[in-house]
Amino acid sequence: MHHPAHHLIRLTTLLGAILLPLFTYAADLQREQRIAEQIADAIMDGDAIELRAEGHNFLAIHMESDADEVKGAAIILHGRGLHPDWETVVQPLRTGLPENGWHTLSLQMPVLHKEAKYYDYVPLFAAALPRIEAAIAYLKEQGIEHIALIAHSCGAHMAMQRIREQGDKDLAAYIGIGMGATDYRQPMHQPFPLDTMKIPVFDIYAEKDFPAVLRMAAQRQAMIKTAGNPQSAQQQIPGADHYFNGYHDELVEAISNWLNGLKL
Numbered sequence: 001m002h003h004p005a006h007h008l009i010r011l012t013t014l015l016g017a018i019l020l021p022l023f024t025y026a027a028d029l030q031r032e033q034r035i036a037e038q039i040a041d042a043i044m045d046g047d048a049i050e051l052r053a054e055g056h057n058f059l060a061i062h063m064e065s066d067a068d069e070v071k072g073a074a075i076i077l078h079g080r081g082l083h084p085d086w087e088t089v090v091q092p093l094r095t096g097l098p099e100n101g102w103h104t105l106s107l108q109m110p111v112l113h114k115e116a117k118y119y120d121y122v123p124l125f126a127a128a129l130p131r132i133e134a135a136i137a138y139l140k141e142q143g144i145e146h147i148a149l150i151a152h153s154c155g156a157h158m159a160m161q162r163i164r165e166q167g168d169k170d171l172a173a174y175i176g177i178g179m180g181a182t183d184y185r186q187p188m189h190q191p192f193p194l195d196t197m198k199i200p201v202f203d204i205y206a207e208k209d210f211p212a213v214l215r216m217a218a219q220r221q222a223m224i225k226t227a228g229n230p231q232s233a234q235q236q237i238p239g240a241d242h243y244f245n246g247y248h249d250e251l252v253e254a255i256s257n258w259l260n261g262l263k264l
Contacts, residue, residue: 129158
């Protein structure tokens with residue numbers, strides 16, 4: 001005869017096994033707060049602002065263009081576990097695009113602990129959606145008509161989750177940088193919905209990018225062609241790695257040229 005306490009222990013263990021992922025995969029808001037405190041005072045170009053999503057505030061950096069003709073605004077999503085003023089890719093874009101006629105709004109995306117891998121982040125992708133919507137709403141309040149979404153690495157997974165669930169409404173263009181980055185033996189959870197998008201898509205990646213990004217380049221190109229927007233394009237930056245170290249000027253130039261060549 002089993003003692004009731006044994007059942008209780010087993011039940012508690014089972015519940016712990018079920019609930020643990022829920023706690024493990026909640027966004028680390030305390031880490032976000034530490035990041036915000038560390039970088040807010042160090043921002044040289046643009047203004048640190050707070051946007052609100054799902055009952056809490058998150059950091060964003062807004063930089064206006066003083067160009068004679070402003071084309072629109074670009075929302076920028078950083079890579080895994082980083083922040084909206086990250087020195088590679090993010091900071092060069094958020095400060096470089098305003099020189100080419102685009103306001104920028106760089107967002108703090110949900111983060112986990114520093115050792116978290118791709119599969120740890122998959123359940124967190126949906127948490128990014130309210131932040132993207134908050135950014136779109138903020139820019140619309142500023143009277144911005146054309147909004148581009150630019151996403152690097154893990155940010156691209158989050159952006160694609162938005163497209164998967166809500167389509168590309170309210171967006172004028174999408175730029176994915178280093179799309180498809182995952183970890184060793186952790187293949188992509190779901191394919192990108194690139195073949196269903198109506199807006200122009202720019203798939204930009206590095207010659208020395210992560211293996212998964214390079215391996216899927218032809219497939220991404222085929223999906224973009226299936227979507228059928230004639231303004232969409234794919235471009236590889238020779239010599240660069242996934243973080244475009246030493247190639248930020250080329251990255252900013254390629255994206256600026258593509259954006260400014262669009263018929264919006």
